[in-house]
Amino acid sequence: MNRSNEEAIEQFYTLVEEYMDNGMVYRDAIELAAVTVGGLIPAKVSQAMAKYQEAIHPQSQLSQEENKDALALLSMGVLWDNTYFSPIEPDETTPLENTLAESVYFIMKYGREEEGLAKALEANTANEGDVALRAKAIRRVLGKA
Structure with missing residues (x-):
């Protein structure tokens, strides 16, 4: 893992x-922080946001699926690395960067719901991957919302 990528994620x-402490809503804070930090982070946040939109859009195939969160994470894995399938074009993404995007997906999907933090953590636990690292990220953001 490239140490600078880990530092960028932190x-x-x-x-x-900080943005949320200053009154910004979490979605705006996520988007602004991604652009501010730069590197691979804006692309990962953008991919997570797109997958979240697909999961909630009533006319998308994904939104109709019973296990949409697992399928969303699985399909992001297809896009990002060889964890699940071989992608068309391999990239330099690390598991930590994938976890960032998966965390943003859960934050966006459940953050506006009543008891959003609890629901995001429950959905996180029900899915494969680095559950502990995703939970830490979810708590950092939705714990402030």
Whole structure:
């Protein structure tokens, strides 16, 4: 793992927390922090946002699926690395960066619901991947919302 990527991800979450402490809503804080930090983070946040939109859009195939969160994470895995399937074009994404995007997906999907933090953590636990790392990220953001 590239140490600078790990530092960039930590900087991203720190900025999200700071922006929220200053009154910004979590979605705006996530988008602004991603652009501010740069590197691979804006692309990962953008992919997570797109997958979240697909999961909630009533006319999408994904939104009709019973296990939409697992399928969303699985399909993001197809896009990002060899964890699930072979992608068309391999990239330099690390598991930590994938976890960032998966965390943003759960934050966006459940954050506006009543008891959003609890629902996001429950959905996180029900899915494969780095549950502990995703839970830490979800708490950092939705714990402030």
